[in-house]
Amino acid sequence: MRFEVWQNFRRSKLAIVAVAYVALITAVAVAAPLLSPYAPNEANLTDRLQPPSSRHLLGTDDLGRDVLARMIHGSRVSLVVGYSATVLSLIIGSFLGALAGYYGGVADWIVSRLIEIVLCFPFLFLVLGIVALFKPSLYSILVALALTSWTTEARFVRAEFLRIRELDYAQAARASGARDPRIIFRHLLPNALAPVIVSASFGVASAILIESALSFLGFGVALPTSSWGSILAVAQEFVSYAWWLVVFPGTAIFLTVAAFNLIGDRLRDVLDPRGDPVL
Amino acid sequence: MLVYVVRRLLYALLTFLGITVATFALIHSVPGDPVLFYVSRGSLTHITPSVLASIRHEYYLDEPLPRQYVHWLGGVMRLDFGQSLVERQPVARVIFEKLPRTLLLNAIAFVIAAAIGIPVGLWSAARAGRSFDRASAVSFFLLYSLPTFWVALLLMQFFSVKLGILPVLGLTSDGYAEMTRAQQLVDRIRHLMLPVAVLTYGQLAIFARFSRSAVREVIRQDFVTTARAKGVGEAGVMWRHAFRNALLPIITLIGLTVPYLISGSVIVEDIFQWDGVGLLYFDSIRARDYPIVMALTVVTAMMTLLATLLADLLYAAADPRVRLEAKR
Numbered sequence: 030m031r032f033e034v035w036q037n038f039r040r041s042k043l044a045i046v047a048v049a050y051v052a053l054i055t056a057v058a059v060a061a062p063l064l065s066p067y068a069p070n071e072a073n074l075t076d077r078l079q080p081p082s083s084r085h086l087l088g089t090d091d092l093g094r095d096v097l098a099r100m101i102h103g104s105r106v107s108l109v110v111g112y113s114a115t116v117l118s119l120i121i122g123s124f125l126g127a128l129a130g131y132y133g134g135v136a137d138w139i140v141s142r143l144i145e146i147v148l149c150f151p152f153l154f155l156v157l158g159i160v161a162l163f164k165p166s167l168y169s170i171l172v173a174l175a176l177t178s179w180t181t182e183a184r185f186v187r188a189e190f191l192r193i194r195e196l197d198y199a200q201a202a203r204a205s206g207a208r209d210p211r212i213i214f215r216h217l218l219p220n221a222l223a224p225v226i227v228s229a230s231f232g233v234a235s236a237i238l239i240e241s242a243l244s245f246l247g248f249g250v251a252l253p254t255s256s257w258g259s260i261l262a263v264a265q266e267f268v269s270y271a272w273w274l275v276v277f278p279g280t281a282i283f284l285t286v287a288a289f290n291l292i293g294d295r296l297r298d299v300l301d302p303r304g305d306p307v308l
Numbered sequence: 309m310l311v312y313v314v315r316r317l318l319y320a321l322l323t324f325l326g327i328t329v330a331t332f333a334l335i336h337s338v339p340g341d342p343v344l345f346y347v348s349r350g351s352l353t354h355i356t357p358s359v360l361a362s363i364r365h366e367y368y369l370d371e372p373l374p375r376q377y378v379h380w381l382g383g384v385m386r387l388d389f390g391q392s393l394v395e396r397q398p399v400a401r402v403i404f405e406k407l408p409r410t411l412l413l414n415a416i417a418f419v420i421a422a423a424i425g426i427p428v429g430l431w432s433a434a435r436a437g438r439s440f441d442r443a444s445a446v447s448f449f450l451l452y453s454l455p456t457f458w459v460a461l462l463l464m465q466f467f468s469v470k471l472g473i474l475p476v477l478g479l480t481s482d483g484y485a486e487m488t489r490a491q492q493l494v495d496r497i498r499h500l501m502l503p504v505a506v507l508t509y510g511q512l513a514i515f516a517r518f519s520r521s522a523v524r525e526v527i528r529q530d531f532v533t534t535a536r537a538k539g540v541g542e543a544g545v546m547w548r549h550a551f552r553n554a555l556l557p558i559i560t561l562i563g564l565t566v567p568y569l570i571s572g573s574v575i576v577e578d579i580f581q582w583d584g585v586g587l588l589y590f591d592s593i594r595a596r597d598y599p600i601v602m603a604l605t606v607v608t609a610m611m612t613l614l615a616t617l618l619a620d621l622l623y624a625a626a627d628p629r630v631r632l633e634a635k636r
Contacts, residue, residue: 043446145319146326149609149616153571154589158601161593162338238455242575245457246590261458265579268461269469279458287453294449 037299044295047288054285058104067095069102070253081273088273090263096273099255100281106249106256107237107285110170114236115229117175122182123225127213129183130190130221140187144180152177156239157248165248174236181228189221223300230293234286241282257282312624320617327609328384332377335602380602389603394595399603403585407607409479410577410584414569416500417507421565425515426558432516433523433554434546444516452513456572460506460579467502475499477581503580507572511565518561522554559623563616570608 039045057064072092079089087096129140159173193199194217202216243249244258245265257278264274364370368379383389389399432441468476475481481495526532527550535549570586577586585604592600624630 142319142322142326145323146330149323149327149567149612150330150605151567151570151574151608151612153574154605154608157574157590158593158605159334162335162596162601234453238453241455242457245455246575246578258457261461265461268465272465275458275461275465279455279461282455282458283453286455287450290449290453291446294445 034299038295041295041298044291047291047295050284050288051292054104054288055108057101058108061101061105065098065101067098069098069255070094078267078271080271087277088271090260090274091267096260096277099260100257100278102254103256103260103278104281104285106167106244106254107240107282110167110174110240111233111237111285111289114171114174114178115232117171118179118232119182119225119229121175122179123186123218123222125179126183126186127190127218127221130187131194131209131213131217133191137187140183144183147177147180150177153239153242157243157246160243161248165243165251167250170240170243170249174239178232178235181232182225185224185228186218186221189224190217193217193220227293227297227300230289230296234289234293237282237289238286309624312630313621316617316620316624320613323613324610327613328381328606329377331602331605331609332380334605335598336373336376384603384606390599392592392597392600394592394597394600399599402588402600403603403607406584406588409582410570410573410586413500413503413507413576413582413584414573416504417511418565418569420504421508421511421515422561425512426519428512429516429519430523430551430554433520433527433550434542436520436524441520448513448516451509454509456506456510456575457579459509460502460576463502463505464579474501479583503576503582506576506579507569510572511568514565514568515561518564519554519558522557523550525557526550526553556623556627559626560619563612563619566615567608567612570611 066086072094073089074092076085076089078091079085081088085095085097087100089095090099125140125143129137155177156170156173159176160169163169163172199212199216202212207216240249241256241258241261244256245262246258247262249256249258260274260278261282264271264278267274361370368376371379387400389403391397392399392402395402428444432444435441464476467474475498479496479499480492481499484492484495487495527545532545532549535545540548573582573584573586574590575586576582577584578590581587585608588600589604591597592604
C-alpha cells in the first residue's frame, strides 16, 4: 500500500521537485554552521548595505552582516517552527479528535464546541496576541501555533474515527478484551492518520508563513537571531534601493511554503481521491 | 426550520460565551501587573499604595476573577468595553470609528476574489484533469504561498517608489479636504488599490479550490449520472445540474473567509498604515492597551460567529435536507 502511494505520488514532477527542495532546505538548516560563509551576527560597519558581490553573494544588511549567512541560519528558525508546531498540533488534534470520534456523545459534543470556539478567532489575531503579550520567543510562537491550529487535525481524526470505530477489526479487538486506550491508539489511530498527513503538510507551510510574518512585524524570535522574516523587516526601511534585502529572503519563504503546500496537495490527490473542500 | 434555527441560535450563544471566557482567561493569564505597567508609563513618579489600590478598585481588579469576568461580560453585552488606556476614550467609540475602514477594504477584496475565484473554480471542475484545471490549481497554490507582507513590499517598491504612480501609505493624501468630490474619490481609490490587491490574491485560491471541489462533489452523485444516462449533453449537465447545486456549499465560504480576511488586515493595515481595526489591534498590543485588545478579540470573533451563523441559516433555507437532518 505504501509503495503504491509513492508510485502515485511521484507521477507529478512538480511534487518531486518540491520534495527534493524540502530535503535540500532541511539539510541546509541542519548543516547551517558548516555551510555559512560568515558568522550570522558578524557585523562589519564598513560593508553596510552592499549589493551582491563575490565577497557577499547575496549582499549585506544595514549592519554589514552577510545576507546569505543570515538566511542559512534563518532556515533553522523557519523549519524548527514549521515542524515542531505541526507535531504539537498533531498530538493535541489527534488526541482530542480520537476521543470525540471514539466515544461520541458528551466527549464529542465538548470537543466540537471547543473547535467551534477556536475557529471563530481570526488566526493571526490570536497568535499575535499570545506571542506579543507573553513575550515573543521560539517557545511562545510554538505554543500559540499549537493552541490555534490543532482544530484541522482534530476534525479529520474525529471523522475517520466515526467511520472506522465500528469496522470488523475494531469489533474484533473489543471482543478479544482490549481496553479502550489500546483500541484507540494501537488499532484505530494508525488507520486514521492518512488525512492527517495531508493536513500536516499544509500545517508546516502555514506555520512557516506565520513565523515569518511575526518576525517581520517584530514579534518573532529574539534579535539578533536571524530569521527570514526579520531580514525582510530590515528591508522595509531600505525598500527604495536595497532590493537584495527584499528579494532573497522573500523568495526563500515563498519557495519553502509553496513546496510544503504542493506536497500536501499531491498527498491529498493520492491518499484521498475524494478530496477535501477546505484549503 | 424553526427547530433548526432555535438550535443553531442556542449553539451560537454558547459559542459566544466560550469566546468571552477564552478571551478573558487569555488576557488574565498574561504575566505582570497591568496596573503597575500602566502607571509606570505615566508621568507620576511617586505612587502610594493607596493610589494603586484605588486604581485597582476602579477597574475591579481587586475582586475575584469570576466577579471580574461577570463585570466585563455585562459590559460586553452593552457594547461597553471600558476606557482605552492610551486614547482615553471609550473603547467602543475608538473601534466603531475605525471598523468601517476595515470593512470597506475587506468587502472590496471579498467581492473581487469571489468574482474571479468562483468562475475559475467552476470552469476547472468542468475541465477536471485537463491542462486548464492543472495550470489554475498550480498557479493558485503558488499565489496562496506568497507571504502577504512580502508581496506588499514588492508592490510598494514597484508602483510607489519606482514608478511613483500610486501612494505608499495612508487612507488619503495630504490636502484631501481641499479636493473636489471627484478628486477625493479618485484619491481614495488610488489609496485602496495596493491594500486591496494584497488582500485579494490569497483568497482567490480559497474561492477557486472550494468551488471546484463543490462541483466535483455534485458530479459524483446519482442524479448527475441519471442526467448523463438519459442523454443530457455535457454543457447541460454542468449548467443545469452541477453548478446550480454546487452553489449551495459555496454559501458557507462567507463564514470561512471572514476570519481569514481579518487576519490578513492586521498585516496589510500595518504595512500600508491603513487606519482601521487591524492597525489598531497591532498598536494596542504594542502599547498593552488591554481593554482594546480584549474588545477587538471579542468583536472580531463575534463577526466570524455571525458570518458563520448567517451562512448556516442561508444554507438551511436553501437546502431542505439540512433542516430535516436537524429534526431527526
